[in-house]
Amino acid sequence: MNNLRPRNLLVQTMLLMTLALLPLGAVAIFQTNRVATEAENSAQLALLAVTGRAAKTEELLIERAFGVAQFFGSIAGDFVDDPDACTEHLGSFIENDDTYSFIGILPISGLMTCSSTGQDYDFSSFPNFKPIMDAQKRSIEVNRNAALTGKSVFIVSEPFELDGAFAGFISISIPHDGLPNVSDQIEALGLQELVTFNADGEILTARSDIDTAALQLPASMPLDTLSTTQTRAFKAKNTAGEARRYTVVPIEGSPATVMGIWRVDTGLGNHIAAFIQPALFPVLMWVASMSVAMLSIYTLVLRHMVQLRKAMDNFAKNRRMSEPEKPMTMPIEFQSLNDNFEAMAQNIMQDEAKLEDSLREKNVLIKEVHHRVKNNLQLISSIMNMQIREAESEETKTVLARLQDRIISLATIHRDLYQSQNAGRVNSGALVTDIVEKTLELATSGNDVVDVTTNIELVLLFPDQAVPLSLLMAEGMTNAMKYISSSENNKPWLKVSLVQADDTCTVSIENSVGASVTSESTGLGAQLITAFGIQLGGKIDVEKDDDRYAMTVHFKIAEFTPETPDF
The missing domain is CATH 3.30.565.10 (Histidine kinase-like ATPase, C-terminal domain)
Structure with missing residues (x-):
């Protein structure tokens, strides 16, 4: 485990300082997260409020349409048996209020004989006719090309009763081209699009073209999963891959929901990003603390240690004493350590000089001894060679020759010792x-x-x-x-x-x-x-x-x- 520990003083100091700042950093992160959460909640509430205010026109329009439908539903019993009177009253209402393009009474049979146009229509064969009749609930649908008016409309349907029993729906068509545009004031806040949709996830209204508005919808969340009775806000990417912030506000008393689509780079959507900046505080605090600590360590410790280490390295490699700088800011502990090193280095150089002199003298003496021994053995060999030449007996010559060989071997060994460069060892x-x-x-x-x-x-x-x-x-x-x-x-x-x-x-x-x-x-x-x-x-x-x-x-x-x- 000791091998895994960093040995650099700066790294060790940074680790210890980080450990010391960890509690403060944890508190700062906790506070920052709480501030960011509160800021996020405040921003979401603000966006939801603006969305509700921006959709007030659609909300009032839908609520009024349902109110009109309820009114005509209450008197539908008088019109069912008198189609001419029905057409007269409904047509007069449409002429006086251009908000609506069509009003009709759709009975259970699907054959509409009472409408603002005075014509008869058979809706019994329409694909969604039976599900609507079975549901017996108010609904809102979209027809991009209405058969009666040829316009893009959304249709509000309110159920009515006769003699206490379900009898059909009052249907009111509202053209899309009569919807208001988003005000410049709300657009300046970052509102990209404002749409309403029903429980089936079908777009009812849009401040821009419905096809254009569809591109701004969240790619990962279908609208039918967002229709709810509670407000909510979330951030996601639209079908074009652009980041958007979405706010969902249900319209009370109707099956319609309003969705506000906000840009995240401007307006209120961008204000939320401003609250993220406090999250940088722990990092900035750590950087500032590390900078002060590193500056202090370098100024008071490392600078002098590096200087002393260079002097030691120079002495270890070259056996030379450099003249280290002695600034007035050097702490007294390092000054004392530097003085002790200089004194120790001087003593080491003196001792090494004495050892070198002593070793040189010993080497000279040893070589001289081996040289003299070799010469003496060669002298003895020469004397024995003279004795061999003067000896008359072959046995004597043989013994002296054998002895001479042994002496020559000893002389050879001493010669090699004299020339040896292998710490006194012989090859x-x-x-x-x-x-x-x-x-x-x-x-x-x-x-x-x-x-x-x-x-x-x-x-x-x-x-x-x-x-x-x-x-x-x-x-x-x-x-x-x-x-x-x-x-x-x-x-x-x-x-x-x-x-x-x-x-x-x-x-x-x-x-x-x-x-x-x-x-x-x-x-x-x-x-x-x-x-x-x-x-x-x-x-x-x-x-x-x-x-x-x-x-x-x-x-x-x-x-x-x-x-x-x-x-």
Whole structure:
């Protein structure tokens, strides 16, 4: 979990400040939401009130039409049996009031003989005739092309009774072209369209053309689902995909409902968006708080920390002390920290200088020691070479030559230590290669041919193992070349390997042995090989048969262990 935590100081501070401001932000959001809700409710009430006021003409027109229908329904019994009197009175009413284009009495039979035109009409075959008669309720319908007048009208139907029983409807047609337009004052408030519709979702009236008004209706809510006895307001997109705010106001006492369609970018619809601005207060408060906090942290802390970090980085990379600026505004804590760093850096540079001098002196001394040891061993080898030339006994020469080889091996190791750049470790692979080459050069003449196969890797060992390994290889190669011989018609062969696997090293010498080989041995070589194997901390395995001799040594590569002082 700790790896998931941000490590940047600015980020951590912002998170902590955000956590500290969370309660205030929650209160601000709660208050803002409450203000926005109240503002939304107020705006909706305002829009509903304006919608009701704007639709007052339609409301009065429909209410008056139903009132006229109720009046003629109350005297319909006098007209049913006297069609001429009915036509005279209804026609006279239409002539005196141009609001209506037709009035007629539609009986249950569907045969209208009493109307303002004086003609007979048969409505019994109309598709909606039977449902209307079965409902026996007042209704409002639209006829875009009335057969009687040829105009676009909406028809108000009021049921009437004769002798206490349902007898039919009083139908009144009102032309659409007589409806008023929306006033400029209401349009300035953002009213796009004002329509009325019935319970079936059919548009009855519109301030503009009905087809144009249909484009402004909500795309996701059919009108028949909106006809209700309660006012409501909502926001949706019209059929053209434009955002609109809708207000629905039922007309009391009639099956008609008024819908106001408002633009959301102007007028009262846009005023609601103004109430959303307080919702930005919590965000602005957080931004302002973060800005003050970040400015304070940068001015008082981060600026000085960055300056001190640059000085530390410069010292760590270049071991140089830059001259940091020390403004008067630096807090005393950072001033003290900067002074402590400068003092510590000075002490570190002084200590490192002393260590470098001491290390340089030790390296010079160590190399000088190895150089002198190598020279002394070479001097001893030269003295022994003089003794070999003066010796008369072959046995003496052989013993001195074997001893000289061991001394040369030691001198070679000290030469490599003198030239080593691997923290005092020796490339044992190179030593083994030199020993193999020199042994072959000394042990074979120009006409002797030995098939040599080597697999020698680079193995770095400290002198405590490099010296006994070299001496062991020298003794092993001497023994191998002493007893090497061909088998049958094959030429002599020799295989030498030095490989490393993790911290384990394996060295092996394998040579051919002839069946007729005989040689005297003192056993000193085998004793030395065993002793050197013990010094290596390894295990020696020897395999011997009629035509092959193999010696394998396995040992662990040891780390440097300083010698315990003897006080």
